[in-house]
Amino acid sequence: MLRATGVTKAFGGLVAVDDVSFEIDDEEVVGLIGPNGAGKTTLFNAITGVYPPTEGEIYLNGTEITGMKPHEISRTGVARTFQTARTFNESTVLENVVVGGIFGNGDSRSAAEERARQNLAFVGLDDAIDEEVGALNLADRKLLELARALTTEPEFVLVDEIGSGLTPAELETLTDTLLRIRSERGISVFWIEHIMDAIMGSTDRIIVLNQGEKIADGTPEEVQQNQQVEEAYLGGVEV
Ligand SMILES: Nc1ncnc2c1ncn2[C@@H]1O[C@H](COP(=O)(O)OP(=O)(O)OP(=O)(O)O)[C@@H](O)[C@H]1O
Ligand SMILES: [Mg+2]
Structure with a gap:
């Protein structure tokens, strides 16, 4: 299980990820969505050691991996x-x-x-x-x-956008491949995506970031009906 508690990453005065906590279970496919600049890639960079968090902890199967080097985190799974x-x-x-x-x-x-x-x-x-x-x-x-x-x-694969710029057939191939990574290999997938149809139809759960903060964490249906999520996307992509 991958667990983050109170993860914050600031670049100078800009708080790109703000006190974010979540868990991802074994063999789970979890989406990570949010408007451009919400902090999604920065959260991945914090988990994988590219930019260690300024605050908070990250655990893999109960072992703290916060602040480890990227190649060390890769070798833990x-x-x-x-x-x-x-x-x-x-x-x-x-x-x-x-x-x-x-x-x-x-x-x-x-x-x-x-x-x-x-x-x-x-x-x-x-x-x-x-x-x-x-x-x-x-x-x-x-x-x-x-x-x-x-x-x-790995035990966890973090996927930072696969959908943009693909044809519908290519997108289906990529989505199927992600689902097979879970079903045939037993690996959990944490997946950032802007293409809503793809992520809504293929994930167990979706976490939503807005301006660095986690504003929702639930099933695709719950997230789609969430008022705060709708407001975060107003003027942007439709959820
Ligand atoms: N290395 C960095 N130095 C300074 N600021 C950064 C750095 N990386 C990201 N940021 C800032 O952190 C914020 C979050 O960026 P991030 O790339 O995590 O967003 P995102 O949710 O992945 O957006 P997108 O959907 O456009 O990929 C933005 O304001 C961005 O400019
Ligand atoms: Mg990004």
Whole structure:
């Protein structure tokens, strides 16, 4: 279980994440939504050690991981993908995923490669393993990032937007893949997304941030009917 208590992250005078507490259970798919600048990516950065919180604690299965280095947190079982895909574009698909196993999990080259091949097959990129990443389309790059995250053998995968810029068919493939990560691998997914239809139809629970604060935490139905959530989005995306 992933648990955060009172997590705050300030950049100078700007409080990007403000006293946020939540829990994510094993094998749960939880959405994280909120208007642009609400603090969603910053919360992921706090959990994964990119920007350690200024206050509050984060626990993984009862062990405090607050303030650990990103590679240490990765090795305890928390993997992520990035809002803007971070890939080595001149390397092959296989090589990009192998790196996840070596640096994110401390594997030997051969163990990392074996798992990379399995995970590329799992996301449906087995035909593309020898291609240069720069030649992949956006949807395949998102699948590649998921394969790389899986290759660190996580218990939790944090996904920072996969839907933007995809066709409806690509979005369905990505959403199905996320749900299979839970159902076939038993891994929990914490998923930031702006595409409401995708996240409302595919999550057990949704957490809503607005100006750094958590304003709702409930089932998709509860969140959709929440007055504060509606107000946070007024003038923005429709919930
Ligand atoms: N490294 C940083 N230095 C200073 N301010 C930052 C930094 N990272 C984020 N911020 C600020 O923190 C606030 C929250 O940003 P964040 O990227 O977490 O929002 P978000 O909810 O992910 O938004 P979006 O939906 O647009 O991705 C914003 O005001 C942003 O400008
Ligand atoms: Mg963001």
